[in-house]
Amino acid sequence: MAAKRILIVGAGHVGLYAALRLSKKLNLHEAEVTVVDPQPHMTYQPFLPESAAGNISPRHAVVPLRRELERCHVLSGTVTSIEHARKVAIVQPIIGPAREVAYDHIVVAPGSVSRTLPIPGLREQAVGFKTIGEAVFLRNSVLDRLDVAATTDDEATRRRALAFVFVGGGYAGVEALAEMEDMVRGALRYYPEIPRDEVRFVLVEAANRILPEVGPEMGAYTAVELTRRGIDIRLGTRLESCVDGLVKLSDGDAFEADTIVWTAGVKPHPMLEQTDLPRTPRGAVTCKPTLQVVDADGNVVEGAWSAGDCAAVPDLTSSDPAALCSPSAQHAVRQASRLADNIAAVVRGREPVDYRHKHVGSVAGLGLYKGAARVYGIKVRGLPAWFMHRTYHLSRIPTLNRKIRVLVDWTLQLVLRREVVALGSLHEPREAFVEVAQPIPLFDSKRKAA
Template sequence: MTTRILIAGGGYVGLYTALRLQRRLRRGEAEVTVVNPENYMVYRPLLPEVASGTLEPRHAVVPLRAVLRGSRFIAGRLTGIDTERKVASVAPTAGPWLELDYDELVIGLGATSKLAPVPGLAETGIGFNSLAEAAHLRDHVLRQLEIASATTDTELRKRALTFVFVGGGYTGVEAIAELQDMAIDVLAGYPELDAGEMRWVLVEAMDRILTTVSRELADRAMTELTGRGIDIRLGTQLESVEEGELRLSDGSKFFADTLVWVAGTRPQTVVGELGLPVDGRGRLVVDQAMRVEGHPGIWAAGDCAGVPDPETGRVSPPTAQHAVRQAEQLGDNLVATLRGEWPRPFRYRSRGEFVTLGKNKAVGEAFGREFDGALAWTLRRGYYATQIPTWNRTIRVLGDWLVGMPFGHDVVNFGSREEPRGAFEEAAGRSRVG
């Protein structure tokens, strides 16, 4: 009987595992099914550039149906598993719930924002973990510039031009850098505003930003950001945000209409509801070959799993580089298991790190060398353009970048897409009145 492989999640782990299986499986050797709520995978390293408008949102995603033609795709969410019957419960986007039989199950459900118990955060904060959030944040920043340029109220203007990001990891640093760069660039279209009126604040609880890269690289990024006027508060936490007033643990308080929460992630809630072993951070406990402890036939990788690094003894960092390599090794391990061979442990040493800080601005280290400025920016873009699956997407991303290089950022705010029926409903209301 043909082996049934079910992959829950269509992010890095799901996509790259399925791609590996498509390349390595013999005809009829296994049936692969991928379940994911959206029919695309978001290439997360490109989200900061989606937020700054230097990349078209559609080009930062990979259409799953188009690239996984050798697999069955179901738009839906994993809701539970019966490990004894080897059946997974799935809630599809539409229609009745499904029960899918499996012989091998891969869990790559990724992570979601990890919110702290800060009063007002859930009602006020903006996340930065999805394509929709990145596009929304760009529109939001441009809308704040419109508000500030149109008002004569000094306090309202100051509040609109204050942008606070909580979390100094990769996402927080790249997001604040790209958006501040965009905001300054578009000010030529706002003669009523001055760059000195804008206030950009990065709040980080640790004693340094970018804790997953070398201190030297983190220090260079911090020097660049502070040199551009970004206020970095180290060893500081957000204590509350109520009625627009932010209070920080260093005693400062001020009003702001923009609060971006990028202070870490956690596994999806369903991961802890599957009846599988998890660690103190809610990640699935797996061995070096990415097999879930005590459950033969179930595998996990990426942000929802604590994949051990045999060289350091610690859990592999939650980076795109590691997730992709874990997925490829997981795919090889599945093929090996099907053919009666032993799976291999995951081993990977980072090839380097790059941090984008805006247009023509970045810092990085690779091949034992350090880079900054336009060279680091170019190397980073070249790397990610070649890593995104399919030449179709690579060409689209490169096209966006090449077309945008000679020009400034676009000031168009598509905030109306958040209420696409607004104009129609307004017209309908007028018709009823008439």
């Protein structure tokens, strides 16, 4: 019997974990596993705030695909469409024409993208917080603004540079805000020109609470702690405009800010619109508890699987029959293992098993030695919660190599001060060279060539 062709679309939490497990579960005579992703690495997103703050090296928050997936075929490109009726995916390589990739089983796991709103100026002024590139950019931008504020004599420029706005009070927004404020607080020792009370961090959240993942009591505790640190929290408030950096809020306040970070939710990857797979009105792929894709009548779409942020997976631990698993790393990692085991079972002629996992709780880091957690109904705050946050995510990041590197980063941080230098040239590396390079008119170069 020919080996089954398994195509994994996306190398995020679901894609990487599923590929690793499948490559161990199935031998080369049983299956050929191909992974397609535009990035050469998997990003462990819970470590983005710590990477932005300089607690760990950005390289250690990502897992190189070709290094870890030695038994898989890795394609660096983007899946632009899926024709499951033909069992073919269209892959656009980094360079060159698109190609068709045939499969017997497909794992649709492109993940999610930032859910944006039609807010004037948002596209031009804001930055997201879902990729390692965005985390590095945010770190460099914040530190660069400190240099601007410390150098300028113009008060308006200074106020604008020292205003940092984060939109969205969920995990991504609160952790990013807290880590960046903690980093800036530590960096100010090198900026005697900047008094602490001139630095302005603002959290804008449309709901009336933050961190709903840890429950209302711990969310309230987090709000109090952040406020005590001088962070301006605007609950029940929306960003209405940020054209040219002029932030206008629904509560009537308006001020200028150079740094605007958008973390107000996610939505399933838009690539799913270019597939013939059944989806919910929200755009997520409809699944059975076995993580097999199903149509509107509940019939299994043979050979199609999905999990993670882009999938609507029933939560069998909930009393609500319509409940779905939340789009969290906790579910994604466990779904990936169950999905890989189920594909291996089907390849070997056995029946798949339902995914069932009761959400044990959530932990959030709020800067060095600060955190909030709610695990198995137990509320933890401060240093113990911070330790739980680090311990949990160290256990979940893939591969021993990355665990050791992250642990070394944290250990060095105990005895060495955090680096607070901006590497702004990373974003425009050719700018200095272009300024000194001699421009040559096009007609001169053609004449010399002749």
